[in-house]
Amino acid sequence: MNPKKPSDKRELCYPFIFETRLSCDYEIATDELCCQVGAALAQLPRQDNTQEVASDLEAIQRLIYHLNGSVRGRLGIVETDIEWLKKRYDHYNEATKGRVTGFVLPQGPQPVPTLHLCRCGSKKVVRWLVRLEESGARFDPILYRFTNLLANLFFVLTVYLKHLWDIPESTYISINY
Template sequence: MKKDARYSCYPFMREKVATVDFEIRTDCLTTHAGVALVAVKKEAVEVVKEDLLEILPMAYHVNGSVRGKLAVTDEDLAWLSSRYDFYVSHVKEEIQNFVLPQGTEAAAALHLCRSEAKKSYRALHKVSEEREVPEILFDYLGLLANVFFVMAVYMNQQAGLAEIPFISKSYPMKKKKENV
């Protein structure tokens, strides 16, 4: 007897390959990006909203690019790189040190996206131990994590909230030279 589809949340769920974990992880990434979009809309920062509307389908394209046809292009990577440059041009002073993941609701949601992008990258690494993975997917996910970070800092900047530096007790930090 054929099993009722209502009991299957994902057709590949019982596979033993790392591809499934990657697909679930990037689904989570995309979902978090959707939550971030809702928060960004509330805070009415149009440029971040527009960028997230571009990133949302791309996260699903990354998802399908391992099992299916590669759907991430050099043009997609170049666009994301240009967005990174845009945000860095606005927040370069604020990102000179590690900062705590806090601030506005949208900034916090974007920090979650950053973390999910890193988890997706790690899951992709596990896939690459089982099969060949196009390098552009690693580049895209690594850059995406960094874009989410600078977007989060940008959102705080737009709200007039200062970043809170994180000073590690575990790792020594280089002291900045002061002009004398």
């Protein structure tokens, strides 16, 4: 028996798990990101003033799974997705205008730390796209745009929630730059 092709499908967690191509690692990273967004949703207090954040996170989860299959399969991210993300970014950014003017520490009540992990997870997905392209994979550059924008949206969501809850940002001043 080949342990990489078990006859019992319960012993195989993902059809592509034994591939050596980087696309599998990219897909696992996007799956992890989608799970992190789900964790943020579960931690979000269900209040009237957070309902639009919840709705946006639910929409983002679906978009992340479209992103997931966009390297191996058919492109699932389109220009209207970019425009929607930009509108959501602008909305939250405008609502918190002037609140953050430099680096801040990634802290606060849940789901703020989880949204910061989503931001980092988005950056990891961008890095996987870089590695994929470096290895010869070809995909639409819209994936770079979408994923970078997604990281920025997660950051502005953390600022927005802390603004709603009147929680101050903790400024970080680097000694390195």
